[in-house]
Amino acid sequence: MESFGARLHRAMRERGPLCVGIDPHPGLLARWGLPDDVSGLDRFTRTVTEALGDRVAVVKPQSAFFERYGSRGVAVLESTIRQLREAGALVLLDVKRGDIGSTVAAYADAYLNPSSPLYVDAVTASPYLGVGSLAPMFDTAARHGGGVFVLALTSNPEGSAVQRARGADGRTVAQAVIDEISQLNAGAEPLGSVGLVVGATVGDTGHDLSRVGGPLLAPGLGAQGGTAADLRTVFGSALSAVLPSYSRQVLSAGPDPAALRAATEQVLTDCRRVLDAGKLTDGSVTTG
Numbered sequence: 001m002e003s004f005g006a007r008l009h010r011a012m013r014e015r016g017p018l019c020v021g022i023d024p025h026p027g028l029l030a031r032w033g034l035p036d037d038v039s040g041l042d043r044f045t046r047t048v049t050e051a052l053g054d055r056v057a058v059v060k061p062q063s064a065f066f067e068r069y070g071s072r073g074v075a076v077l078e079s080t081i082r083q084l085r086e087a088g089a090l091v092l093l094d095v096k097r098g099d100i101g102s103t104v105a106a107y108a109d110a111y112l113n114p115s116s117p118l119y120v121d122a123v124t125a126s127p128y129l130g131v132g133s134l135a136p137m138f139d140t141a142a143r144h145g146g147g148v149f150v151l152a153l154t155s156n157p158e159g160s161a162v163q164r165a166r167g168a169d170g171r172t173v174a175q176a177v178i179d180e181i182s183q184l185n186a187g188a189e190p191l192g193s194v195g196l197v198v199g200a201t202v203g204d205t206g207h208d209l210s211r212v213g214g215p216l217l218a219p220g221l222g223a224q225g226g227t228a229a230d231l232r233t234v235f236g237s238a239l240s241a242v243l244p245s246y247s248r249q250v251l252s253a254g255p256d257p258a259a260l261r262a263a264t265e266q267v268l269t270d271c272r273r274v275l276d277a278g279k280l281t282d283g284s285v286t287t288g
């Protein structure tokens with residue numbers, strides 16, 4: 001079975017290094033002329049899926065915007081996941097789960113076990129009950145070719161008080177997370193299956209991302225103020241592993257499918273310019 005890291009590496013090469021988020025904010029639904037109810041949610045997500053599912057490497061539904069409609073919203077999420085996977089996109093469910101290990105095992109079954117109706121290629125996870133508490137997720141992901149993206153340096157301004165606090169060994173909380181995930185990916189080729197979330201808005205934090213060995217999801221671009229050029233500052237020599245992620249910036253171009261595709265092309269071009277330049281300088285251009 002092919003690992004998530006290998007599948008992601010191929011998807012990024014074939015479709016381009018980009019993740020587009022499906023975040024059906026009430027304001028976006030209104031802008032698209034859709035009601036803030038399950039029918040509007042369904043229409044919104046179908047439009048995005050049909051416009052982008054066959055061309056974007058990774059699509060990232062934000063679970064919260066489906067959960068706010070209850071079980072019928074979750075049913076829309078289930079069918080969205082199915083349609084996106086059928087269209088060839090990798091689905092990363094942004095659900096930021098974390099708990100004691102025995103409960104994490106149930107979350108792992110919910111999202112990373114192929115028998116679940118919410119089965120996806122990868123999920124986001126929170127390490128604040130200890131990276132070790134996420135072990136059942138890493139194990140289930142490894143067993144079924146799935147991936148996990150662990151929060152390290154989030155894009156929101158409030159995150160730094162926790163994430164940049166220092167422990168007894170002098171390392172920040174974020175660096176401790178980064179180091180533990182780097183160990184999990186050791187030896188994985190061409191890319192590990194455990195990634196990190198590092199916001200494009202965090203600036204030059206001095207954290208060492210050079211040995212992570214897994215993908216680096218970069219939200220915070222567009223609506224939160226991060227730019228493609230910021231990727232160079234934030235990721236330095238680790239640019240080749242970066243998966244830039246946009247939600248509102250792309251979604252606000254809808255509902256016209258052609259406009260959604262054009263917005264996607266535009267952000268991909270912007271990011272490629274920075275990421276390709278990084279590959280040339282760090283010598284990692286090896287793929288065609």
Ligand SMILES: O=c1ccn([C@@H]2O[C@H](COP(=O)(O)O)[C@@H](O)[C@H]2O)c(=O)[nH]1
Pocket residue numbers: 021023062094153154155156197198199219220221222223224245246247248249
């Ligand atoms: O550090 C993080 C982690 C996750 N997110 C999520 O990404 C999208 C961003 O949406 P935009 O519209 O592109 O701002 C959203 O679902 C967040 O929950 C993040 O922003 N930062």
